Amino acid sequence: MLVEQGYAAMTMKGIAERAGVGRQTVYRWWSTKAEILLEASTSDAAHELDVEPQARPADDLLAFLEALTAFLTTSPAGLAYRALLGEAQHDTAVRDLVRAADLVGTATSAVLARVRPHAPAMPTSPLAAAQLAGPVVAVILETGNPLTPAQLADHAGLLLGAWTAGPPR
Amino acid sequence: MLVEQGYAAMTMKGIAERAGVGRQTVYRWWSTKAEILLEASTSDAAHELDVEPQARPADDLLAFLEALTAFLTTSPAGLAYRALLGEAQHDTAVRDLVRAADLVGTATSAVLARVRPHAPAMPTSPLAAAQLAGPVVAVILETGNPLTPAQLADHAGLLLGAWTAGPPR
DNA sequence: GCCATTCCGAGGCACAGTGTCTTGATAAGC
DNA sequence: GCTTATCAAGACACTGTGCCTCGGAATGGC
Numbered sequence: 001m002l003v004e005q006g007y008a009a010m011t012m013k014g015i016a017e018r019a020g021v022g023r024q025t026v027y028r029w030w031s032t033k034a035e036i037l038l039e040a041s042t043s044d045a046a047h048e049l050d051v052e053p054q055a056r057p058a059d060d061l062l063a064f065l066e067a068l069t070a071f072l073t074t075s076p077a078g079l080a081y082r083a084l085l086g087e088a089q090h091d092t093a094v095r096d097l098v099r100a101a102d103l104v105g106t107a108t109s110a111v112l113a114r115v116r117p118h119a120p121a122m123p124t125s126p127l128a129a130a131q132l133a134g135p136v137v138a139v140i141l142e143t144g145n146p147l148t149p150a151q152l153a154d155h156a157g158l159l160l161g162a163w164t165a166g167p168p169r
Numbered sequence: 170m171l172v173e174q175g176y177a178a179m180t181m182k183g184i185a186e187r188a189g190v191g192r193q194t195v196y197r198w199w200s201t202k203a204e205i206l207l208e209a210s211t212s213d214a215a216h217e218l219d220v221e222p223q224a225r226p227a228d229d230l231l232a233f234l235e236a237l238t239a240f241l242t243t244s245p246a247g248l249a250y251r252a253l254l255g256e257a258q259h260d261t262a263v264r265d266l267v268r269a270a271d272l273v274g275t276a277t278s279a280v281l282a283r284v285r286p287h288a289p290a291m292p293t294s295p296l297a298a299a300q301l302a303g304p305v306v307a308v309i310l311e312t313g314n315p316l317t318p319a320q321l322a323d324h325a326g327l328l329l330g331a332w333t334a335g336p337p338r
Numbered sequence: 339g340c341c342a343t344t345c346c347g348a349g350g351c352a353c354a355g356t357g358t359c360t361t362g363a364t365a366a367g368c
Numbered sequence: 369g370c371t372t373a374t375c376a377a378g379a380c381a382c383t384g385t386g387c388c389t390c391g392g393a394a395t396g397g398c
Binding site: 022023025028 | 347
Binding site for chain 2: 373374376377378
């Protein structure tokens with residue numbers, strides 16, 4: 001329903017009708033639209049963001065950034081994630097839900113764990129993960145348009161360089 | 170109303186009542202809650218993100234990142250901006266509004282223009298702006314909690330190093 | 339195989355918010 | 369001083385929410 005008709009048209013009543021189920025039955029399992037969205041998208045999201053390891057660290061980072069971009073801009077699960085993130089700005093309960101699931105953070109950390117042996121100057125995980133995925137996520141949330149593949153490649157290269165070389169002082 | 174009672178309690182009816190104005194009069198000037206939020210927060214946001222230039226580029230970047238963090242986590246205008254960004258994930262009209270205003274992007278570009286002379290390897294503006302502000306914005310949107318001052322300093326230092334040194338190849 | 343109990347779809351209900359419309363009082367313009 | 373435009377107040381139809389009630393169906397015990 002989210003993909004077909006947009007967030008506003010995704011109502012609890014509509015979900016129940018479409019499922020051929022009473023409204024009370026929906027409320028029995030999920031008390032919130034956010035819970036439904038999260039449960040509906042979690043496994044797809046994890047799968048789509050779990051990219052095949054690449055031989056070269058730069059390719060590994062780039063493949064992840066491209067998967068993340070595709071997820072956020074074209075995947076139904078990504079649409080659900082963005083809707084959740086939107087709700088999270090209005091509602092602290094949803095924010096806690098999103099934070100606990102940490103879909104993007106988990107996937108980012110997995111890539112960083114593979115790259116870290118090649119990048120001695122990489123910061124600890126929360127910062128490194130934010131540096132890698134943050135620009136991609138923020139631009140899409142703020143404009144709806146992704147960074148270009150060339151920009152993703154530049155970004156991956158720049159980070160890997162900085163993480164490899166260490167501080168220039 | 171947003172600050173005092175949260176986004177859900179900020180209704181058009183309530184706004185009109187609190188303004189001592191008929192509902193029709195509110196609709197005459199703004200057709201959407203998003204337009205009200207944007208207009209109410211734009212000038213404060215621009216002011217709060219317009220940091221005093223610092224002598225050293227690293228300090229300039231850091232001061233901006235700290236201002237951005239304070240804006241997003243503690244300022245009423247920042248709360249409005251996050252609410253707008255949330256709405257933008259549900260509603261393409263709001264997304265266009267946010268993109269056109271580009272509050273964070275404009276402020277980020279202003280800082281980058283000052284730093285660019287000292288950073289020959291800095292990418293062109295959209296990417297560099299995303300690299301600088303994206304991690305800060307994304308982490309706050311996803312978790313509600315900001316990066317620590319130490320992480321901000323690390324981030325500014327790492328970017329400046331990478332932008333100064335150029336690609337390591 | 340029968341009955342009792344639980345489950346659950348259907349839909350009614352009160353409530354709240356939206357956006358439009360009508361009304362009557364106030365203020366401005368001539 | 370009279371006409372005209374403005375606008376606060378609130379009625380309105382509509383939609384969604386979350387709760388509740390009611391029957392019919394499926395289940396389990398005997």
